[in-house]
Amino acid sequence: QITLKESGPTLVKPTQTLTLTCTFSGFSLSTSGVGVGWIRQPPGKALEWLALIYWDDDKRYSPSLKSRLTITKDTSKNQVVLTMTNMDPVDTATYYCAHRPRRGYAFDIWGQGTMVTVSS
Amino acid sequence: QSALTQPASVSGSPGQSITISCTGTSSDVGSYNLVSWYQQHPGKAPKLMIYEGSKRPSGVSNRFSGSKSGNTASLTISGLQAEDEADYYCCSYAGSSTDVVFGGGTKLTVL
Numbered sequence: 001q002i003t004l005k006e007s008g009p010t011l012v013k014p015t016q017t018l019t020l021t022c023t024f025s026g027f028s029l030s031t032s033g034v035g036v037g038w039i040r041q042p043p044g045k046a047l048e049w050l051a052l053i054y055w056d057d058d059k060r061y062s063p064s065l066k067s068r069l070t071i072t073k074d075t076s077k078n079q080v081v082l083t084m085t086n087m088d089p090v091d092t093a094t095y096y097c098a099h100r101p102r103r104g105y106a107f108d109i110w111g112q113g114t115m116v117t118v119s120s
Numbered sequence: 121q122s123a124l125t126q127p128a129s130v131s132g133s134p135g136q137s138i139t140i141s142c143t144g145t146s147s148d149v150g151s152y153n154l155v156s157w158y159q160q161h162p163g164k165a166p167k168l169m170i171y172e173g174s175k176r177p178s179g180v181s182n183r184f185s186g187s188k189s190g191n192t193a194s195l196t197i198s199g200l201q202a203e204d205e206a207d208y209y210c211c212s213y214a215g216s217s218t219d220v221v222f223g224g225g226t227k228l229t230v231l
Contacts, residue, residue, distance in 0.1 A: 037220065039166075046156070047166065047209050049220040060219040096165060104213040106156030106171035113165055 002026035003030075004097050004111035006034070007096065011117050012087050018116060022080040022097030029055055029075050033102035036080040038071065040093040041113075053080055086120045122212055123148065123221035132231040135209045137198040140226045142210030143191060148221050150191035154213035157186060160225075161206045170195060170209075179207070205230040 008020035022036060029036065035054040041047050051071040052060040061069050063113060070083045094115045098107035125143040132138040142155065147156055153173045159167035170176055170186035173193065183198045193212070197204055210223040 029139075039222075046225040047160075047211075047222045049211075049222055052219055062220075063218060094147075103219075104152065104154045105213065105218075106168050107153075107166075108168050108171070108177065110165040110167070 002099055002109045004099060006095055006110060006111045006114040008095075008099050008114055008116065010115060011107045011119065012077075014118060016086055016087050018082075018084045018087050018091070020082045020084075020095055020114065022082070022111060024030070024078050024097075024099065027099060029053075029073050029078070031055055031079070035072070035100040035103065037107060038080075038088075038095060038096050038098055039107070040091075040096060041093045042090070042093040045093075049050050050084075050095075051082060052100065060089075089118045092116065092118045123214070124223035126210060126214060126223040126226045128224070129193065129227045129229065131231055132197075132200045133202050133231045134202065136200050136227065137196060138200060140195045140197075140208055140210075140228070142193040142195070142212075142223050144212055144214075145191055148212040148214035148218075149188065149193050149229070151215070152213045153188065155186065155188060155193040157184075157193075158209045158211065159204075159206045160209065166209060183217075197216045200230050202230050204228060 004024040037052040038050040055073045093111040096113045099109040157170040160166045174186040
């Protein structure tokens with residue numbers, strides 16, 4: 001059974017850097033093809049893809065946010081970490097991580113999400 | 121502005137069928153048979169309903185079906201039920217650089 005869970009601060013100040021951790025079980029990020037992605041959703045708004053990392057350390061970023069994002073993995077800890085720099089109130093959102101069985105495939109299993117508020 | 125265009129809302133009565141469209145471009149929906157659809161109830165995480173355009177994951181009702189024509193993908197829900205009331209999002213593979221694009225979401229109301 002695959003599960004994912006997001007963790008990190010619930011409140012960050014403008015200009016700070018956000019660090020979120022996705023801890024997963026039921027699969028390995030060393031298995032060929034597998035990826036983990038981050039998706040966010042501002043309150044009342046649509047889903048927005050942020051970043052993806054694959055088993056071979058291939059990384060993909062949303063073109064509009066690429067300069068602010070870094071995604072890394074720790075295969076031994078079954079964790080994926082997303083950092084987002086220069087946070088702004090418009091970045092207030094629920095942040096989800098999700099499992100992707102292979103490139104191009106759907107996000108088949110999602111975490112419960114973690115709400116992050118950006119405010120001074 | 122989302123990369124894929126969906127209607128903001130659709131509605132239908134119990135037992136009826138509805139279709140939600142998802143319009144992209146020749147760089148995403150039109151080039152790959154890799155559209156997925158997600159259902160999201162308020163306060164919940166999205167749930168995968170359709171993948172690779174028309175395939176249903178185990179456990180998803182066969183009332184949900186997907187199709188594609190050109191640059192537009194569609195999700196059809198037949199025999200509408202009250203529990204189908206939710207937001208629905210399409211998503212497409214968009215090539216190795218952009219990788220993922222989502223639609224703006226459609227709110228389904230069961231009257």
